[in-house]
Amino acid sequence: MEQLASALVYMVIGVSVCAFYFYGSNFLLDKLFPTKNRAVDIVARNLRITTRIRPWLFLGPAIVFLTFYLFYPVVDSIILSFYGRAGKEFVGLSNYSWLFGNDEFLESFRNNMMWLVVVPTSATFLGLVIASMTDRIWWGNIAKTLIFMPMAISFVGASVIWKFIYDYQSAGNTQIGLLNAIVVFFGGEPQNWISMPFWNNFFLMVILIWIQTGFAMVILSAALRGIPDETIEAAVLDGANGIQIFFKIMVPQIWGTIAVVWTTITILVLKVFDIVLTMTNGQWDTQVLANQMFTWMFRGGGDFGRGAVIALVIMVLVTPIMVWNIRRANQEMEGH
Numbered sequence: 214m215e216q217l218a219s220a221l222v223y224m225v226i227g228v229s230v231c232a233f234y235f236y237g238s239n240f241l242l243d244k245l246f247p248t249k250n251r252a253v254d255i256v257a258r259n260l261r262i263t264t265r266i267r268p269w270l271f272l273g274p275a276i277v278f279l280t281f282y283l284f285y286p287v288v289d290s291i292i293l294s295f296y297g298r299a300g301k302e303f304v305g306l307s308n309y310s311w312l313f314g315n316d317e318f319l320e321s322f323r324n325n326m327m328w329l330v331v332v333p334t335s336a337t338f339l340g341l342v343i344a345s346m347t348d349r350i351w352w353g354n355i356a357k358t359l360i361f362m363p364m365a366i367s368f369v370g371a372s373v374i375w376k377f378i379y380d381y382q383s384a385g386n387t388q389i390g391l392l393n394a395i396v397v398f399f400g401g402e403p404q405n406w407i408s409m410p411f412w413n414n415f416f417l418m419v420i421l422i423w424i425q426t427g428f429a430m431v432i433l434s435a436a437l438r439g440i441p442d443e444t445i446e447a448a449v450l451d452g453a454n455g456i457q458i459f460f461k462i463m464v465p466q467i468w469g470t471i472a473v474v475w476t477t478i479t480i481l482v483l484k485v486f487d488i489v490l491t492m493t494n495g496q497w498d499t500q501v502l503a504n505q506m507f508t509w510m511f512r513g514g515g516d517f518g519r520g521a522v523i524a525l526v527i528m529v530l531v532t533p534i535m536v537w538n539i540r541r542a543n544q545e546m547e548g549h
Contacts, residue, residue, distance in 0.1 A: 238270045287528065293521035300517040308522045318523065321500045324414055325530075328485060328501065331415065333478040336422045337471060340429025344437055345459060347430075357434065361427035368424070368487035375420045376492065381405040410498045417499060420488050425481070429474045436470035437463060469541065476538045483531050502527050 246259035297304045312318050343360060347353035363371060380390030381403055388394040393403040407413045440463055448462045464471070486503035493499045495508065502523055510520030 235271070239267070242266060242270065290521040290524050293517050294525055296518045298516045298518060304518060308518045311519065312522050317500060317505060320498060321502045321505045324500060325483065325502050327414055328418060328482045329479060331418050332421050332482045333475045336425040336478050337429050337475045339422070339426045340474065341433045341471065343426065344430045344434035348434065348437060357430060360430055363424045364427045366424070369491050371420055371424055372488050372491035379406040379416060407493055408497045413493065413497055413499055417488055417492055421482065421485060425478050429478065432474050433467065433470060436467040440466050473538060473541055476534050480531055480534055483527060
């Protein structure tokens with residue numbers, strides 16, 4: 214209860230400070246450049262000035278915080294990557310040479326690539342299929358709500374839920390894990406799913422797919438509703454069946470949105486950390502880059518140099534996708 218009370222207090226304080234800032238800054242701006250009871254030329258001049266300044270009142274704090282919390286850590290990580298364990302001894306490129314000869318890093322990189330192939334594709338495809346199907350049934354909004362609900366759960370909370378699904382008890386004991394209970398019911402032997410090398414990576418991926426499918430469904434459902442009815446009707450008149458309409462008419466028209474959803478989930482996958490930490494902590498060949506960075510940076514005495522190098526690898530992998538995503542969004546905005 215104490216933690217809940219503290220969270221509520223901080224939430225109220227944070228919202229109150231934001232509201233006071235935006236109200237106060239706009240009030241002050243209107244006082245400095247008044248538009249009431251003034252000559253027409255003065256009103257026009259003040260309106261031009263306030264129109265230019267007002268957006269920066271909203272963007273200013275965000276830009277300041279982003280600069281401090283984004284730009285500074287990047288620069289500091291680059292500097293730290295050339296230093297040793299305590300971040301004081303200059304070691305040059307030795308951290309980089311260690312990185313590409315380290316088996317744990319190569320395992321993490323390989324696992325991240327598997328996540329990149331499976332999770333964005335699966336979540337986007339399932340979201341697209343569900344969005345298309347739920348638009349055709351009367352209880353579609355209820356289904357969408359249920360599918361979107363996992364988005365409201367933290368990654369740690371979702372991992373705890375799926376830990377109960379994957380729970381393993383030795384043969385002969387009552388299986389409280391849903392998956393093993395089903396296996397035993399049909400006469401099979403219970404399995405320790407999350408400790409099965411290689412396959413356990415896919416069991417962890419299911420958690421993120423479960424969370425992100427709702428996100429993909431909502432965005433793609435909005436895109437599908439933007440398709441002109443005339444094109445669908447023309448396809449029906451030409452004799453196209455449902456599958457042909459879906460893949461040859463609907464998907465091409467929302468391909469840009471599909472790409473944005475896919476890249477957004479891809480960026481999230483490259484930074485995946487909570488699920489692996491909660492479920493396996495990188496054991497049984499499930500290590501990923503973000504979890505390994507955390508391990509090197511903060512555990513076993515910490516090694517700031519090696520942790521910083523892994524962080525830079527993640528940043529290098531994420532940056533091109535983010536740039537492409539932003540350019541794509543800007544192109545769509547210009548098209549409208």
